[in-house]
Amino acid sequence: MGARPFYPSVTEASRYRPEQIERRWQQAWAEQGLDHTPVETDGTSFYALSMFPYPSGNLHMGHVRNYVITDVIARTARMRGHRVLHPMGWDAFGLPAENAAIERGVEPGDWTDRNIASMREQLRQLGLSIDWDREVTTCHSDYYRWTQWLFLQFLEAGLAYRREATVNWDPVDQTVLANEQVDGEGRSWRSGALVEKRQLRQWFLKITAYADQLLDDLPKLEGWPERVRTMQANWIGRSSGAELDFAVVDGEGQPSGEAITVFTTRPDTIFGVSYVVLAPEHPLVARLTTPDQAIAVEAFCDLVSRQSDQERTAEDGPKRGVPIGARVRNPANGELVPLWIADYVLAEYGTGAVMGVPAHDQRDFLFARRHELPVRQVIIPEGSDEHAFEGGAWTEPGVLIHSGRFDGLASPSAKAAITAAAESEGWGRGKVQYRLRDWLISRQRYWGCPIPVIHCASCGVVPVPAEQLPVELPRQVAFSGKGASPLAQLEDWVNVACPCCGQPARRETDTMDTFMCSSWYYLRYSDPHNTALPFERSKVDRWLPVDQYVGGIEHAILHLLYSRFFTKVLRDRGLLGFDEPFTRLLTQGMVQGITYKNPHSGKYIAPADVADPTDPRDPNSGEVLEVFFEKMSKSKYNGVDPTAVIDRYGADTARMFILFKAPPEKDLEWDDADVEGQFRFLQRIWRLVEGALARGLSLADGPAMAVQEGLDGRASGSSLPGAPELLRFSTPEECSPAERELRRAVHTAITAISDDLDGDYQFNTAVSELMKLSNAMGEHLEAAGLPVAAEALASLLILLAPFAPHLAEELWQKLGGNGSVHLQRWPVADPAALVRDTIPLVIQIKGKVRGNLEVPADADKATLEKLALESEVALRWLEGKAPSRVIVVPGKLVNLVP
DSSP states (O other): OOOOOOOOOOOOGGGGOOOHHHHHHHHHHHHHHHTOOOOOSSEEEEEEEEEOOOSSOOOOOOHHHHHHHHHHHHHHHTTOOHHHHHHHEEOOOOOHHHHHHHHHOOOHHHHHHHHHHHHHHHHHHHHHHOGGGGGGGGTSSSHHHHHHHHOOHHHHHTOOOEEEEEEEEETTTTEEOOGGGGOOOOOTTTTBBOOOOEEEEEEEGGGGGHHHHHHTTTTOOSSSHHHHHHHHHHHHHHHHEEEEEEEEETTTTEEEEEEEHHHHHOOOGGGGGOHHHHEOOOOOOHHOOOGGHHHHHHHHHHHHHTTOHHHHOOOOOOOOEEEEEEEEEEETTOOHHHEEEETTTTTSSSSSSEEOOOGGOOOHHHHHHHTTOOOOEEEEEETTOOOOOOTTTOSSEEEOOGGGGTTOOOOHHHHHHHHHHHHHHHHHEEEEOOOOEEEEEEEEOSOOOOOEEEEETEEEEEEEEGGGOOOOOOSOOOOOSSSSOOOGGOOHEEEEOTTTTTTTEOOOOOOOOTHHHHHHHHHHHSSTTOOSSSHHHHHHHHOOOOSSEEGGGTTTOOOOOHHHHHHHHHHTTOOOOOSSSSBBEEOOOOEEEEEEEEETTTOOOGGGGGGOTTTTOOOTOBBBOOEEEEEOGGGGGGOOOOOHHHHHHHHHOOOOOHSSSSSSOEEOOOOOHHHHOOOOHHHHHHHHHHHHHHHOSSSSGGGGGHHHTSSSOOSSSOSSSSBOOOOOOOOGGSSHHHHEEEEEEEEHHHHHHHHHTTOOOOOHHHHHHHHHHHHHHOOOOTTOHHHHHHHHHHHHHHHTTTTTTHHHHHHHHHHOSSSOGGGGGGBBHHHHHHHOOOOEEEEEEEEEEEEEEEETTTOOHHHHHHHHHHHHHHHHHHHOOEEEEEEEETEEEEEEOO
């Protein structure tokens, strides 16, 4: 039997009250400047960064999880001796502020600033070790001045340009809509009208110029999840194939002088072409449509203009189309095939034209079956006979048939041979194609960064001189939600003199995509107060790339891809000296809440309205409800307010639950009972220290000073050299059995938690190790001498500090610790303390575990067999009979077979 648990009762006056200690320590840390970024340059740096939030006004549990994870990483890095940069800011431009202006009659800037103030206070309540002196806000001119400056860098490099592009047009409000303003049915979020497609001149960044670098450098990102790298590779979508020219013919079959160029990755299928299809927006459609098809083509183009790209390209879509009356000649065999338009072909992809090969492309197959077009098989599986594929297309490689001089070639050889023939005969060429398209950054909205160019009738597009930046966004603008951007209606702002010739000119009234602001913010944190440049190269190179980036998987493509693009462009402009912005990436899982839904009506029911959770029913209809976990959202009534949790349990409990409930990359299911469990665990630690104090134990005097040696100041250098050595004993005999058990528990925890916080973070198992250590201390602390007890308490609080920073600090000070617990160095395990004199031996009877036995760690097989046979377990289960067989696995188990 072990000693009684060392968790003495405490008086009401000394009870753990997080609401009393957390605010006090947050204020003290701020006054001490505990979280300021070191200015010295010696030692190793560590940059820990969370994806910055949009200032909606309220934190949700997804925010809490993101920022707490990053905070643990930052705090641990400091204690391991690194200079740490851990900043925060606000992704503050965007559509929601305009919505607020329209719906609430408020000024977007004022609304945004109020939300920032509210969320900043909520973040402070979590005890995050953020350097608020480096805060950035993208909608403030001291930040977007440099977004504009960087745009001019792209313009000067030939990477920013204007061209005609398709936009979403609301025919009722007469305004351009962003994709996020169009619902799943293709209707405007404002007017409800079916959205049309229009052509407008838009600004683009030439990200395609970096497509190869963005793709080829993905293998370098070894600290990124494989899933994210795959998503980016697929988005870039590099594919090798051929461009083939199909000549347009007149009614007599003679060349008309026009040609349709298609891109295909399967030139080996060209002999199976039975039609060529254009995107309805293709510029040749109007010119090539015959009079007898004009009405049908116009009606179809009008129909397609109301569809979103997602609808048009959906795998299960209907694949609709109409012939335009023209024909083209297949350059490989001379056959004439009809020219169609179809909804599943987009103008922005490839050449806006595809060759229809129904036998070997599933979309083409469905289209051909719908419109009764020929299906000609030209590839068969190797070793098989020709046969039709009634259920769909054969899309795999094979051997060519019905392909003239190329019959019998395998697909890879045929691709090369047909491409070579096309090049030599002048009807095609090899081509590398990308799914990636240039980045359209124009937004016909107000609340965004103004594009710093001026349009002059004489000089054309003129960049605003750098010394005239920022082009300030005018405030106090009237919003109606209708018509063009409010900026276009501000004549005093729009009308300016041309910087080149001085003649009257007009400002650009488009603003930038908010991704422009978020594609470089992590660079600004390195030098946030610089008024001469967005950042000084020596500073950005000192801190960057970000050592650990934490954020949601929803940003796996656009934000991360654009950030990588920015980094490479600015490298080539000589503004920084690294290739990639983020060394390691952690994409945390979602926080899910218990959700109630009526399966018949589809309506969600608030948990507060469910009278009996064991028999959940709709409070209005009485119907049985579905119960499941789903991502927290207001519309599903399943959210949990972080402020309410902090008010009830304290920030440390909220942090501990978030970290303990699930591995960081997995979804987390919110459970109030588990929150209570973490609160009880922190209470046990409180009582543990209260008991030590009652015993007179202190870290500030006596033998406990050995624990303090090397722990009392801001650490520097790498994580291992110079890290503290706690107590050292020359021989185990210097410790009593209880002390050896306690030291083993302490140094086992140090080893396990250090591993859990290194590389692939496993915060949940780290918290489990803290619980194990607490339990061991409850059992052995009272029997331990002062030095060992002090070592255990100091180690527990240092290990706890990144997870529950307020409680760890409070108890550290109560025990007389030197300085802040957060300035202590991370402990290193004593190998001698991990050596066991005895080990647990599992006793099995006929393969079933019936008990265990403590045995000497160095016992041989014969000794283990003897001890097992003499054990109480063997005597009870064998009933005095000798076993027929004994199986000994040294160090693990003995199996006695009757």
